[in-house]
Amino acid sequence: MKRRTFLIGSAGLAVGASAGLMPSFAQDAKPEKPALTLGVGGKPLLYYLPLTIAERKGFFKEEGLDVTINDFAGGSKSLQALVGGSVDVVTGAYEHTIRMQDKGQDITAVCDLGRFPGIVIAVRKNLEGEVKSVADLKGRKIGVTAPGSSTALMLQYALLKNGLKAEDASIIGIGGGAGAVAAMKSGEIDGISNLDPVIAQLEFEGDIKVLLDTRTEAGTRELFGGPNPAATVYLKREFAEANPVTTQRLVNAFMKSLKWIGQASPADIADTVPQEYLLGNRDLYMQAVKNSKEMYSPDGMVTKEGYDSMMGVLKTLDPDLANADVAYEKTFDPKFVQAAKT
Structure with missing residues (x-):
């Protein structure tokens, strides 16, 4: 702390x-x-x-x-x-x-x-051939800021909206700073539900493929149907x-x-x-x-x-x-x- x-x-x-x-x-x-x-x-x-x-x-x-x-x-x-x-x-x-x-x-x-929400769900770049949508996250290890946080909530909701169960992906707390970037780069996790600037750095360096983006109204309405x-x-x-x-x-x-x-x-x-x-x-x-x-x-x-x-x-x-x-x-x-x- x-x-x-x-x-x-x-x-x-x-x-x-x-x-x-x-x-x-x-x-x-x-x-x-x-x-x-x-x-x-x-x-x-x-x-x-x-x-x-x-x-x-x-x-x-x-x-x-x-x-x-x-x-x-x-x-x-x-x-x-x-x-x-x-x-x-x-x-x-x-x-x-x-x-x-x-x-x-x-x-x-x-x-x-x-x-x-401003939350983005993404997958490791080398998995983009296997994981083309949130529906393909079953059995994967996904990093969130902390279990029970809004990043975890949105991930679970997205899983449900894509025909999976909320527990179909393993949720791992990785924080919201440099540690989150390192967890993704090291292969410790398969995907991530996190926010900027973490997502922006991973995007910039070509480490992830974005599956769902709620930084905008369009992306938010796509998932939630409203604000x-x-x-x-x-x-x-x-x-x-x-x-x-x-x-x-x-x-x-x-x-x-x-x-x-x-x-x-x-x-x-x-x-x-x-x-x-x-x-x-x-x-x-x-x-x-x-x-x-x-x-x-x-x-x-x-x-x-x-x-x-x-x-x-x-x-x-x-x-x-x-x-x-x-x-x-x-x-x-x-x-x-x-x-x-x-």
Whole structure:
């Protein structure tokens, strides 16, 4: 687990947020809990770029927050940390809110970061003659960021959609950085379900053949039939209720980040992220950003259509959720995003 602490300064309001839109409690009040601990699973992934931008551009600082970021091996680990109380908030997959609500735990998203998963399923290049589609992955070893993570979920759903069982491929956790690239290059795994910049590097170096790509709306609709919310900011509802100003300021920072990403060039982004994120190839990283830019949320909102798409995936994939009755409103609280919007 990597641990990064960012010392943050004075408070500020969301860029462009008018007095009429900002909830009265967040107008001039100080954050109730300015020192926050945030969990994430694989921070260097472009899936979590809005978090890195909020950190590097000082948006947390502008909102009066002191954020300590714990980077876990995968999204399921950061969820466990939230449930266990070792982090206050998580940037992680939207589907976790549905799962936890079904278990009676009131965890809700307060800002959408990604409207498409951005996940790519690919096979080792020397297997492309044998593995021509997801349907040919039966019996293969497939690397994911971590078992139980969104990369594993999408792989299992794709297997089902292609006439296989969710367990027909062996799922192996390989992380989301250089270790994932090495696992593919060494032949430790036959295929991969992962994100940029890992996928972009493997593509650039000719190591993989892409079978399924959800970095774009077209690829996402091909698999899911609609949008499919990906990375979100989620927390326990009791935290938001006890710390409404803090929660608003946190969402303000992420909305600033989404706005900045929407206007930034790939070069701007490459200049902003830590050098190690570039994996030794700046041009390659910029291409990865270009490939993934469409997936970031333009407005921070999880739509009802997106919820329906994700609920359909979970009902199909998880027998425990086949008859789940979780209201859309329990999984996403829009008021903080609505207040931060221009």
